[in-house]
Amino acid sequence: MNGNEHEGHLYPMSIPVSIRAKLVFVVDDEANIADTLSLILRRAGFTVRTFYDGLAAYEHAQQERPDIVVSDVVMPKMDGFALATKLREQFPRCRVLLISGNAYSSNQLSEWRDSGGPELEMLAKPVSPKIIIRKLTAMAVAADADGSRPD
Numbered sequence: 281m282n283g284n285e286h287e288g289h290l291y292p293m294s295i296p297v298s299i300r301a302k303l304v305f306v307v308d309d310e311a312n313i314a315d316t317l318s319l320i321l322r323r324a325g326f327t328v329r330t331f332y333d334g335l336a337a338y339e340h341a342q343q344e345r346p347d348i349v350v351s352d353v354v355m356p357k358m359d360g361f362a363l364a365t366k367l368r369e370q371f372p373r374c375r376v377l378l379i380s381g382n383a384y385s386s387n388q389l390s391e392w393r394d395s396g397g398p399e400l401e402m403l404a405k406p407v408s409p410k411i412i413i414r415k416l417t418a419m420a421v422a423a424d425a426d427g428s429r430p431d
Contacts, residue, residue, distance in 0.1 A: 302347040302420045303327045307337045307363065308379075309355040313405075317350065320409045326416065334358030338366050345371055348419050350412070353380035353402075364400055375419040377412075381405035 304326045308314035311332055318330040329344065331337035335357040337349065349367060353360035364376040378400055401419075403411065 301325070301327055302416075302423070303329065303344065304416060305329050305331060305337050305341070305346040305349045305351075307331045307334055307349065307351040307355070307360070309333055309352060313352070317409075317412065320412070321350075321416070324413050334360060334363035338363055341367060341371070346374055347423055348375045348377065348416055350377045350379060350416070353378050373423065375423060376400050377415060377419065378402040379405055379407055 304321055306314050306318045306321065306328055307330075308317070309332055314330050314332060318328045321328045329337075329340065329346070331340065334351065334355050337351070338358060346367070349363070351360040351363055358366075360378045360380070364378065367374050367376065380402060381404070401415070403415065
C-alpha cells in the first residue's frame with residue numbers, strides 16, 4: 281500500500297490535515313446511506329456528524345457550525361434545498377453538496393440557480409466514494425483559499 285492508498289485505495293491520504301479536519305455534516309433520511317457515507321468520510325480523515333433529517337442538522341448547526349454539508353435532497357421535515365438555504369443565509373461560507381437519486385432534483389437545482397439561490401453543487405446517486413472525497417477535498421481547498429471558516 282502506498283501513501284495514497286488505504287483499505288482498498290478509496291481514501292486519498294495525501295489530503296492535508298487542515299483540509300481533512302473540516303467539519304462535514306452528512307444528512308440523509310436513509311440511515312444506511314448516511315451511516316455508510318459518514319464512515320467513508322471519517323476513514324478519509326474528515327470530521328463528520330451524521331443526521332437523518334435536515335431539521336436536526338440545521339438545529340445542530342447552531343451549536344457546531346459545519347464547513348461542508350453533504351445532503352440528500354428529498355427528505356421529510358426539511359429537504360436539502362431548504363437546509364441549504366437556511367445554512368447559507370446564516371453561514372454564507374458553508375459549502376453545500378447535494379446528492380439525489382431523484383431526477384426531478386436536477387430541475388430544482390436549475391430553478392434554484394435561476395432564482396438567485398446560493399451556490400450549490402449536486403451529484404446523482406449512487407456516487408462513488410472516490411468522487412465524493414475528491415469533491416469535498418476541492419470544496420475544503422476552496423474554503424481555505426478564501427480564508428473561510430463558517431461565520
